[in-house]
Amino acid sequence: MRTTRTDSRDAKDSLPSGQAIGRSAQIFNEHNLDLYRDQVDQAADAVTAAVRRAKQVHSGVRPSELAPAFEALDLDDACGDMPAALEELRRLYLDHAVYFHHPRYAAHLNCPVLVPSIAAEVVLSAINSSLDTWDQSAGGTFIEQKLIAWTAKRAGLGDAADGVFTSGGTQSNLMAMLLMRDAWCAREYGHGTVQKQGLPTEASRLRVFVSEVSHFSLSKAAALLGLGHDAVVSVPCDAAKRMDTEALAVAIAACRAEGNIPIAVAATCGTTDFGSVDDMTAIGVICRAEKLWMHVDAAYGCGLLVSNRHRHKLAGIENADSLTVDYHKAFFQPVSCSAFIVNNGADLGLITHHADYLNPAEAAAAGTPDQVNKSLQTTKRFDALKLWLTLRTIGPDAIGDAFDGAVALARATYELMLAEPRLELLHRPELSTIVFRYRPCLTTSEAELDALNATIRAQLARDGEAMVAGTKVDGRRYLKFTLLNPATTVEQMREIVDLVVTYGMANDRNAQLVAAVPAANRAYRRHG
Structure with a gap:
């Protein structure tokens, strides 16, 4: 059934009432609650049927085989109703999805998800809170802040720790690299110098040390932030694929001898390929002695925060100035559900910008808890609800x-x-x-x-x-x-x-x- 359009010039004197629009456009509101429940139930039935049909991890379809089905689609021609749209979705997506819950899926860092977190998706999608300002989220803000504080405490960070939920480890590592850079610039030239005047001439000499098997997002972040790939110094690993801390000390000394400026070390707690955990205690000692920012990329290894058997592997994580965690990996949450946390919440002020129409400075001065003040994102999903409902339903153990x-x-x-x-x-x-x-x-x-x-x-x-x-x-x-x-x-x-x-x-x-x-x-x- 092809949808029809009405010329606005002919229809301007005969617009339907707001109530009629609310019903006919299927907008989620009090008039369409029965429709909401019906369509959510239909979608749940479609997923249930697809999972029951999925005897294999994947259909094996190749891009060249599936692409023609999309090329033939006309998005201006609607299916007409939800059953028809879901049937089309079955052919295009559900029959060919890669099912992470399947016992023979053993590829990437994708997890099966916990049922309470899926229920949370239903809630957060319907209410559609945006976690950037208090006046768009209210209690959602406190839920996110409570989870940040809980995670920081689990990591052994101090009472001043703070953070924000992010879209994933890449965004969190970008924030870490940004704060490493700007914290050094603030110390050398004063707070806000980079924001007002741009990077100083020494920026090309700034160096961050990472393991040779660290995540590529750190190099990507350096490039995006104007430091360049050369700013990231790869340190050799030992036989267990952990950063060699003796080699780290040598690399830092060599960096200074070359006239470059060490500013940070990024340790990894759970490397993507090997799952190796760097010696965060030894790295912390080096960072304190050298006055370097210490970041810990625990996107994968954050599951150790709730582990009942392997928590000891996190020794030294309390030394971190910043921390990346991906709940959508080792906490079994749906994508996306991640966080960036700093040991000193004041450091997040380096990315704060105030807009009179959103988060005015006077609101912050009055104590309004706007999460946008510490986030790279403005509009931000209420992803924290997934972890919240999981913890409140089954608990961290x-x-x-x-x-x-x-x-x-x-x-x-x-x-x-x-x-x-x-x-x-x-x-x-x-x-x-x-x-x-x-x-x-x-x-x-x-x-x-x-x-x-x-x-x-x-x-x-x-x-x-x-x-x-x-x-x-x-x-x-x-x-x-x-x-x-x-x-x-x-x-x-x-x-x-x-x-x-x-x-x-x-x-x-x-x-x-x-x-x-x-x-x-x-x-x-x-x-x-």
């Missing part, structure tokens, strides 16, 4: 037990993989990731190994039986398990491992010969 379950699953999977001679393991899992590759027992060139492992991953995704991630280490291609589903069993992980080996053997041109090689001769390099 249940979240921690789920994260601990994922860590235990990774360790058990690692142990069973050790028994497979065709798998080369690069590390023992610190959290819940395992980097490995299929390696035939007969000698194969590195280029052939790269191609073989890429093929394994592609065929797994195409068939939809399992989904694993890929990465590169020292320029060579590897596979990766990222395990954030505590409901997955070790036996189900064994099935994925068997699939990897099966696909590997099927694509190994020497596979027939391997069977004839005595086990004693099946030598390969193994780490960990």
Whole structure:
């Protein structure tokens, strides 16, 4: 059914009443509450049916195969009603979605989500509060602030800690890099200098030290903030893929000797590939001695904040000047649900701007708690409600037990993989990731190994039986398990491992010969 338009010049004298518009336009209000419940129920039924149908992680559809269905759509021609729109959505999306709850999804840092958090999405989407000013959110502001304070306390930060919910770890790391830069400039030239006059001439010499396996968002942030990629100094890791603190001290000294200016160190609590946790105690000592800002990117490792078994791995996080946490990873919340926290809330004043039409300075002086005063975003979803309703329904221990379950699953999977001679393991899992590759027992060139492992991953995704991630280490291609589903069993992980080996053997041109090689001769390099 094609929607029709009425020329405003012909209709200006016959506009319907506001009540009629509210009903006909399906606006959420008191007139359409029955419609609201009906359509939400229909959407929930569609999701329920899709999850029940989804026997595989993914349909395996390729972009070139699905694109024509979108090219044929005319968005000016409405489906006509919700059942028809949901049926179309099934064909276009639900039948081809990647299902993170599936026990054989083991690719990226995507988690299955907790049911209370989904219920919270229903509430926050309908009320549609914007968490930038008090007069758009009221109690929502206090919910977000309470969760920030709770997280800061869990991390051992001081009473002056403060923060704000963000769209994800990339935004949080951008805020960290911004405050590192501006805090140094404020100390050298006075508060507000950068905001008024731009970057000083020394900006090209500012340096931030990160692990060689840190997240790319730190380099991206340096580029966006005018410091350039050269501002980020990569520090070598030890055998466990943690930042080498002796190498860090050497790098800082070399930086000063070159005439550059160290301003910060960004430690990682849970690297994306290896799940490694930097020595935050030793890094804290160095930062205090060198008078450097210490940031901790705990986007992944923040699950340790509620862990009942592994909390000790966070030793030293209390030294952080700033902290990134992604609740939509290790807290099992829907995207997006993240936060940026500073140990000294006054540091957030470096990004505060007042607008008379939104957050006037006199409102702040009067104590109005406008979150926009400490945020890069203006309009901001009430994502905090998801974590709030989860905590108030099941409590933090249940979240921690789920994260601990994922860590235990990774360790058990690692142990069973050790028994497979065709798998080369690069590390023992610190959290819940395992980097490995299929390696035939007969000698194969590195280029052939790269191609073989890429093929394994592609065929797994195409068939939809399992989904694993890929990465590169020292320029060579590897596979990766990222395990954030505590409901997955070790036996189900064994099935994925068997699939990897099966696909590997099927694509190994020497596979027939391997069977004839005595086990004693099946030598390969193994780490960990």
